[in-house]
Amino acid sequence: EADIYQTPRYLVIGTGKKITLECSQTMGHDKMYWYQQDPGMELHLIHYSYGVNSTEKGDLSSESTVSRIRTEHFPLTLESARPSHTSQYLCASSDPTGGDLDEQFFGPGTRLTVL
């Protein structure tokens, strides 16, 4: 069973606030990912990391930033939330060296609403 956690699960916040979405995994995976998911739409990769101190932007441009100071932790930050940031954010991790090439394990998601 995948052990990847996201907090908070739901967040309603006002415009202009700074928010951090937490993502942690206990599997020791090097690779971690953030996806944005809108209803009825595909998942869009917004950030990924190959390991500690590695962060890359994904295919979908995002105003959020990420950091990877520890292997198990990959937080996403919005400095100033706007209504256009309202979405579901999914965190995932993978470890191809473990034998299951490219299988990504997903957290439960954070549903963000910006008023």
Place this chain on the structure above:
Amino acid sequence: AQSVTQLGSHVSVSEGALVLLRCNYSSSVPPYLFWYVQYPNQGLQLLLKYTTGATLVKGINGFEAEFKKSETSFHLTKPSAHMSDAAEYFCAVSDQGDDKIIFGKGTRLHILP
């Protein structure tokens, strides 16, 4: 560039009937193919995946999918639907050796009593 097309954003089947969710992909190199399921208010869970070898892949919960290279398809099937199968299903593709996965828009499966 890779892409995934899932035919039908909503599919309804009666309990006990065959489930068929369609997925077509495009990839310039041999792909890895995946089906994920998402239950309400949860993250995605891997149902099954094709990497190499046997083209008929069996997954969890009685689902299976067949990789058909000539049709660039990877349709998901289950012989007999259960109420618990109601969820959103995502088809996904990645190039072999690439750690990025491209997802389709998803198909919401409704099970009718």
